Amino acid sequence: MELQEIIKPENLVYDKTRLLTDKLMHYCPGCSHGVVHKILAELIDEMGLQDKTIGVSPVGCAVFAYNYIDIDWQEAAHGRAPAVATGISRINPEKFVFTYQGDGDLASIGAAEIMHACNRGENILVVFINNGIYGMTGGQMAPTTLEGMVTATTPYGRNVERNGYPMRITELIAQLPGTSYVTRQTVHTAPAARKCKRALKKAIKNVLEKKGTSFVEVVSTCNSGWKLSPVKSNKWMEENMIPYYPLGDMKDSVKGEHSDN
Amino acid sequence: MKGNEVLAEAAIRCGCDGYFGYPITPQSEVMETLMIREPWNETGMVVLQAESEVASINMVYGAAGTGKKIMTSSSSPGISLMAEGISYIAGAELPCLIINVQRGGPGLGTIQPSQADYFQSVKGGGHGDYKLIVLAPASVQEMNDFVDLAFELAFKYRNPAMILTDGAIGQMMEKVELSDYKPRWTQEEILEKSGNWATIGKPDTREQNVITSLELQSDKMEENNRRFQEKYRRMEADEVRYETVLCDDADYVFVAFGSSARVCMKAVEIAREKGLKVGLLRPITLYPFPQKVIMEMTPNVKGFLSVEMTAGQMVEDVKLSVYESGHHTHVEYFGRMGGIVPTPDEVVEALEEKFIR
Numbered sequence: 375m376e377l378q379e380i381i382k383p384e385n386l387v388y389d390k391t392r393l394l395t396d397k398l399m400h401y402c403p404g405c406s407h408g409v410v411h412k413i414l415a416e417l418i419d420e421m422g423l424q425d426k427t428i429g430v431s432p433v434g435c436a437v438f439a440y441n442y443i444d445i446d447w448q449e450a451a452h453g454r455a456p457a458v459a460t461g462i463s464r465i466n467p468e469k470f471v472f473t474y475q476g477d478g479d480l481a482s483i484g485a486a487e488i489m490h491a492c493n494r495g496e497n498i499l500v501v502f503i504n505n506g507i508y509g510m511t512g513g514q515m516a517p518t519t520l521e522g523m524v525t526a527t528t529p530y531g532r533n534v535e536r537n538g539y540p541m542r543i544t545e546l547i548a549q550l551p552g553t554s555y556v557t558r559q560t561v562h563t564a565p566a567a568r569k570c571k572r573a574l575k576k577a578i579k580n581v582l583e584k585k586g587t588s589f590v591e592v593v594s595t596c597n598s599g600w601k602l603s604p605v606k607s608n609k610w611m612e613e614n615m616i617p618y619y620p621l622g623d624m625k626d627s628v629k630g631e632h633s634d635n
Numbered sequence: 636m637k638g639n640e641v642l643a644e645a646a647i648r649c650g651c652d653g654y655f656g657y658p659i660t661p662q663s664e665v666m667e668t669l670m671i672r673e674p675w676n677e678t679g680m681v682v683l684q685a686e687s688e689v690a691s692i693n694m695v696y697g698a699a700g701t702g703k704k705i706m707t708s709s710s711s712p713g714i715s716l717m718a719e720g721i722s723y724i725a726g727a728e729l730p731c732l733i734i735n736v737q738r739g740g741p742g743l744g745t746i747q748p749s750q751a752d753y754f755q756s757v758k759g760g761g762h763g764d765y766k767l768i769v770l771a772p773a774s775v776q777e778m779n780d781f782v783d784l785a786f787e788l789a790f791k792y793r794n795p796a797m798i799l800t801d802g803a804i805g806q807m808m809e810k811v812e813l814s815d816y817k818p819r820w821t822q823e824e825i826l827e828k829s830g831n832w833a834t835i836g837k838p839d840t841r842e843q844n845v846i847t848s849l850e851l852q853s854d855k856m857e858e859n860n861r862r863f864q865e866k867y868r869r870m871e872a873d874e875v876r877y878e879t880v881l882c883d884d885a886d887y888v889f890v891a892f893g894s895s896a897r898v899c900m901k902a903v904e905i906a907r908e909k910g911l912k913v914g915l916l917r918p919i920t921l922y923p924f925p926q927k928v929i930m931e932m933t934p935n936v937k938g939f940l941s942v943e944m945t946a947g948q949m950v951e952d953v954k955l956s957v958y959e960s961g962h963h964t965h966v967e968y969f970g971r972m973g974g975i976v977p978t979p980d981e982v983v984e985a986l987e988e989k990f991i992r
Contacts, residue, residue: 426836430697431847440845446834448700449847451723454693457685461697462834464681465653465705469836487693490686 391415393424393444400438404604406594407436409561410503413571415443417578427470428462430455434476435509453484456491459498470581472499478508481517481543495552495586499577502589505596506615513599517541520614540618544591548624554585556625560593562608593619638778639805642708642734643668645782650819652703653681655694657713660746661802662736665708678819688713692720699729700846702825702833704786708734711752712743721795722761726848730789734798736805739974747974748802748894750944756799757922764860766867768796768874769921771892775809783814788874792866799921803894803976876919877928885914887990888932890953891942892918894976899942901979906986929956938965938990942982945970965990
């Protein structure tokens with residue numbers, strides 16, 4: 375069989391995600407952002423949402439998310455994405471609005487905004503990338519930095535006496551009656567990425583059905599911040615991050631209902 | 636009606652699409668009035684109490700991205716909290732309305748009226764080189780009229796506009812003729828006006844609309860700044876608004892805005908009764924400032940007295956205007972601070988003391 379006979383549309387098994395732009399991604403090799411972007415781009419396309427989606431990008435590594443996913447975007451001030459998304463979604467409730475935030479953005483400087491947006495049950499999706507470090511500014515301590523973890527601002531390891539404890543903010547979010555679906559995922563293996571895609575799809579459906587806020591944390595790697603190779607980062611994440619940030623659904627209910635688990 | 640209530644009523648009537656705010660004295664009646672009126676039932680206007688001024692201005696930023704008419708109101712400490720968001724809105728070139736019903740500062744200060752946020756309002760307030768269109772009402776009627784005007788200017792220039800008023804006018808009851816109802820813009824009208832930038836969902840037929848103030852390439856960021864500055868120069872050329880009272884034969888001119896201008900109206904009367912030829916220049920737009928008017932008056936005037944409820948802020952712009960004229964007309968400041976409104980007699984006394992005695 376000739377090669378030309380094989381290259382036919384009906385034999386296509388994999389193609390570039392349509393809603394990912396051709397711009398060169400600035401993310402480091404091995405970073406989880408690229409995978410999560412791809413999943414979101416796939417879902418927005420598969421669910422036919424391109425013309426009703428507005429993304430809100432954060433301050434942090436994902437500040438340029440708007441360069442990569444071919445939808446309308448608004449870039450928020452540090453931590454304010456949930457307030458920005460609230461404004462968009464309240465004014466145009468028929469749109470699908472999501473925020474894409476890192477741990478510094480969401481759990482530190484934006485802790486008030488995320489709590490209140492979730493507590494109001496804004497019909498938005500929150501994608502929370504937790505890699506336990508400030509990647510963009512050069513690897514400083516984040517609220518989710520593990521105890522003993524070395525960062526640029528905890529050069530001898532995070533000392534809980536001085537710096538407080540790593541924050542499990544997703545567990546706090548799950549307590550709020552405004553949220554309908556709260557889950558913690560990873561994308562470091564193919565099965566994990568597929569599972570994360572299923573979780574994000576459910577989250578988007580909930581938002582479209584106006585069930586309140588859906589919140590998807592993705593425990594992620596930052597190999598340049600952690601100063602580990604991509605492969606070692608995945609292993610380190612499995613051994614250190616996941617025991618402290620256990621995976622799975624924390625809440626799966628409709629707005630106003632109390633969650634049992 | 637009360638000034639603050641009129642702001643709310645004017646917002647509903649001018650077809651405002653959304654209000655996001657946080658309670659703070661002396662302007663809480665704006666949101667309270669909106670909540671009583673329930674405009675979402677009547678015009679479809681959204682009203683939301685945010686968790687903080689930081690959140691409310693960022694809700695405004697998001698909502699203004701949709702190309703609709705969006706506003707917030709607050710008072711001095713709250714506006715300071717909003718400064719970051721206002722800078723982002725100016726940098727992203729979004730139209731919106733911000734109302735500052737000023738109180739005395741600095742810090743928590745007092746809940747009594749003040750004009751000490753003049754610098755913050757007209758010189759920028761947040762970080763970076765930007766300007767707001769700043770309107771200063773001097774009556775409850777103007778509180779009504781300037782809401783619609785502010786939106787008109789904000790959309791004309793794709794720039795945040797501010798109504799800078801104070802606790803006195805916010806709390807004052809006066810007769811007012813409310814504007815007629817204007818319908819909110821339809822989605823088609825928004826597409827026509829703002830479809831090339833508003834974040835309303837990307838159809839396959841157009842490029843992405845991205846609202847951001849970020850540009851890491853310095854040459855492009857400088858280009859953006861040049862564009863902003865050109866826009867500000869256009870505002871300075873076309874949008875200066877002011878009122879003059881008895882300035883034609885005046886030897887001395889009070890320069891005052893808002894509440895201070897009301898005091899000066901009476902002071903002009905008292906001074907005229909005393910045989911002093913005194914007039915009043917009332918800037919209505921504080922930015923763009925009526926610099927040219929002052930420059931034109933300069934050859935015929937012996938002195939300008941800038942009367943402010945500040946420690947002397949607008950007087951700098953008056954002096955700058957005189958400097959630009961090339962004349963050496965005497966400029967003085969008189970004001971009260973910390974929530975005190977000057978009396979007309981005090982103003983006349985200050986005029987006599989600084990210029991005549």
